[in-house]
Amino acid sequence: MGESVNLSVEALKGRVETIFRKAGLSQDHASTLAAVIVAGERDGCKSHGVYRIEGCLRTVKAGKVVPDVKPVLRDDGSAVVRVEAGGGYSCAGFELGAPVLAERAKKLGIAALVINDCTHFSALWPEVERLAALGVAAIAMCPSYATVAPSGGKEPLLGTNPFAFGWPRVDPAQPYVFDFATSVAARGEIELYRREGRQLPEGWAVDSEGRPTTDPEAALAGAMLPFGGHKGSAISTMIELLAGTMIGDFTSSEALDFLGTTTLAPRHGELIIAMSPQRFAAGRPGDPFARAEVLLEAIAGQGARLPSQRRFAARKRTLSEGITLTAAEAAQLDRLEALGLD
Ligand code: NDP
Ligand code: PYC
CATH class of the missing domain: 3.30.1370.60 (Malate/L-lactate/L-sulpholactate dehydrogenase, NADPH binding domain)
Incomplete structure (x- = not known):
């Protein structure tokens, strides 16, 4: 596995925008999507940050969104x-x-x-x-x-x-x-727990049989709770x-x-x-x-x-110090840049 990388907010936005342009999104869509995803990373809201890029590209590839x-x-x-x-x-x-x-x-x-x-x-x-x-x-x-x-x-x-x-x-x-x-939490939050191999807090979800679960896979296959x-x-x-x-x-x-x-x-x-x-x-x-x-x-x-106080503090920090992507996130960005819509 590689290393974490630090990017300025503008540099990250440029890279995400390029990925979307290569996937066939018009400039308008590429730049507004990149802005909202990078704002998530900038403000420490990872459930709607860079991990969402792949889902957006999958939706284009499946023909379920009109990209231009x-x-x-x-x-x-x-x-x-x-x-x-x-x-x-x-x-x-x-x-x-x-x-x-x-x-x-x-x-x-x-x-x-x-x-x-x-x-x-x-x-x-x-x-x-x-x-x-x-x-x-x-x-x-x-x-x-x-x-x-x-x-x-x-x-x-x-x-x-x-x-x-x-x-x-x-x-x-x-x-x-x-x-x-x-x-109780966004679905994106449960997906992040799944990726990190962590158990959910109790009370977030039930499995497909309706039993309380802390297993993210079972929660995603079952039902989340209000x-x-x-x-x-x-x-x-x-x-x-x-x-x-x-x-x-x-x-x-x-x-x-x-x-x-x-x-x-x-x-x-x-x-x-x-x-x-x-x-x-x-x-x-x-x-x-x-x-x-x-x-x-x-x-x-x-x-x-x-x-929003936590978000504003994160924003202040990343605007001066840059956004740190984990090694896995950085590798994902490299891969998506190289592949376009493949
Ligand atoms: P959280 O439970 O993490 O946070 C929700 C809000 O509560 C934020 O404004 C947060 O401010 C604030 N907050 C959190 N803790 C405290 C505290 N101790 N005291 C005061 N305020 C607090 O968010 P969710 O997981 O419920 O949602 C995350 C995101 O997912 C949202 O941005 C939502 O729009 C998005 N989402 C999008 C969906 C879609 O269909 N497009 C569907 C579902 C969710 P702060 O940010 O400063 O921590
Ligand atoms: O995190 O729950 C979520 C979500 C659903 C659609 C977009 N975000």
Whole structure:
């Protein structure tokens, strides 16, 4: 086995982008995918970092994503802005729709971006963070593919359905952001345990017979569990309804039927709702952003950590010291660069 390597954020992004270009992705898709994957490595979010590259390439090779489609913006001036991704990766669609969404939320107080027919594998925090930088609060959510049993059940039906929230702060580099799977942990996290040969913590999953398991292989073949029992199960169901059926797109169960496997990136839609705090608080006492600072500082003042603080610290470190890839990750990158889509 070789050695770990250290790369600047820009150098890693360039290499990942090249891999995607060689695999037939258009420049737009290659660069937006590379950006989100490298942001994961930069911020210490490895469940959606470089290990995802192979899955993206497998999805291209299987013909389950259109690698060079141009997303189309459908905007009738209303509060619902739509991007038709045309079976392409979601990230380019988000880039197209985000500025329109923020502008519309500021104008109307609230607006939604619907992304339809997209292949989606990425973390959601880059999206709510981007919207916070544009001055709006936002929630983002999407189904996935059916891998999670509803609370009280034991068959995979719900997705790991991520849910993210962003709120602009006085320091624009550190918005209040959280982003989590509605399963106990993301499926990508279980895959990392499998690769490292480690046992899972208890309570994450059941095997294909419905028995609790800490074996990652058995968990991936069985069903993952929602976080917080019936509460996570209900939030996950809400995401199926709002970001699946309501926007006329696949639920997690339909996404799995379409794909026939969990080894490729899932196709479905995404829903992002943006709000202008100034518009909601208009005519009421106090500035909503200043009042938010009081609350957030009081939380931190108790010694509790705010979500994303770990990420922001990792970002600060990697931007100055570079990103360290393990020997296995570095070898994977070399191999993918040499092979293209083989
Ligand atoms: P985690 O449980 O690791 O973390 C979720 C959130 O909680 C983060 O915002 C994290 O902040 C915060 N957090 C963690 N620990 C603490 C703590 N002690 N105090 C305060 N905040 C804390 O994430 P998951 O495994 O649930 O999800 C990981 C990623 O997977 C997400 O980015 C999600 O979008 C992605 N995902 C994507 C899917 C898709 O279909 N596209 C499906 C499922 C998940 P911090 O980052 O600073 O630690
Ligand atoms: O980690 O659960 C996950 C996941 C599913 C699709 C993309 N990420």
